[in-house]
Amino acid sequence: MPVPNWSVVSTVREPLSLVLAFACHHLSMGAKTVHLFFDDPTDPAAEVMKSIPGVDVTLCDSAHWTALGQPDRPAWQTRRQTLNANFIAQQQRTDWLLHVDADEFLWAPYGIERDLARAGAWLHIPNLERAWIAPEAGIFDGVFRASGLSTSSIERIYGPARRYLQSGLSGHTSGKAMARLSDRKFIAIHAVKEEFGGEVSPGHTTANACILHFDGMTARHWLLKSLRYAAQGKALLQSLHNRRRAGIERVMDAPDPLTEGLALHNEIFHLSDKQREMLDAQGALLTCQLDLGASVAAHAPGRTTDFSAERFDAYLASALDETIGKIRNQTRRFN
Structure with a gap:
């Protein structure tokens, strides 16, 4: 039986260091192609990524959306991603296609090919979420926590912070x-469906791989991504799960959104020694090593990498200030 080949697709709007690590990691995992759609068509990272063999770059400019049958750039991020x-x-350039965000990394130490050989229309890959056990130094530092804990376990482990968590995670x-x-189904955000707006197709869940979700590469990055939902209007904010929305509204209502946001991130993502012990006892805490420096060296030789939190935050500083300014200037509260 021939070995199936697979590719990755992502719509990105992130600093170069993250996009570079994302693409090179998946190429090192065996991806045939990493398809990057740059949500900001003027993003300077696009030129860098074009030079890497195996990376396919598309700029999401007005011509791109017209080609996809859209009169304008779709307002909702999820719509742009699925389009x-x-x-x-539809181009059928590979056997399988993985749809993830730029802060989501496939982790499959035994490879993904065996799972693909026995999957149906699609392979469901569960996710873990990165948590911190020390002050932020590198954007890929930390451990990974799993969902699926009982309500009583979540209460014991997280205490008051549980109100911001869904099944023990902040994100999805x-x-x-x-x-x-080859099945020509519709690829949604978290599943594969019979058609757009249709029922979820039967799939197979892997026990040998997972998605490592870095829900915010730093505290400031997490805060920026969270507040962007609020800055874009009530409808988008209401699309989030209740617990995620509660945290964002807490930050929006604070006299100092930055200080409040950083404090909230600490409550949600930084684990005490006791919390680590309890999660570990439940088998819900994992260490997953990613050698991203080696991946970049292999697929983008000569390209220097700086995965420090300090450098990453410096790149985001103006965008975070601008977004917080928008939040402060809003005249209505979201309910």
Whole structure:
């Protein structure tokens, strides 16, 4: 039986260091192509990524959206992501296509090919979420926590911070999908469906791989991504799960959103020794090593990498200040 080949697609709007690590990691994992759609068509990272063999770059400018049958750039991020993913899927340039965000890294120490050989229309890959056990130094530092804990366990482990968690995680708990392209299904955010707006197709869940979700590469990055939902309007904020929205509204209502946001991140993501012990006892805490420096060296030789939190935050500083300014200037509160 021939070994199936697979590719990755992502719509990105992140600093170069993250996009570079993301692409090179997946190429090192065996991806045939990493398809990057740059949400900001003027993003300088696009030129760098174009030079890397195996990376396919598309600028999401007005011509791109017109080609996809859209009169304007879709307002909702999830709509832009699914349009881009299905655009690549329709081209049938690989057997399988993994649709993930730039802060989500496939981790499959035993490879993904065996799972693909026995999957149906799609492979469901569960996700873990990065948590911190020390002050932020590198953007990929930390450990990974799993969802699925009982309500009583979440209460004991997280205490008051549990009100911001869904099944023990701050972000999604749905995992991501790798679609068999020959079946010509619709690739959604977390699943594969019969068609747009249709029922979820039968799939297979892997026990040998997971998605490592870095829900914010630093505290400031997490805060920026969170507040962008609020800055774009009530409808987008309301689309989040209640616990995520509660945290954002707490920051929005604070006299000093930056200080409040950093404090909230600490409550949600930084684990005490006791919390680590309790999570470990439940088998819900893992260490997953990623040699991203080696991946970049292999696929983008000569390209220097700086994965420090300090450098990453410096790049985001103006965007975070601008977003916080928008939040402060809003005249209505979201309910």
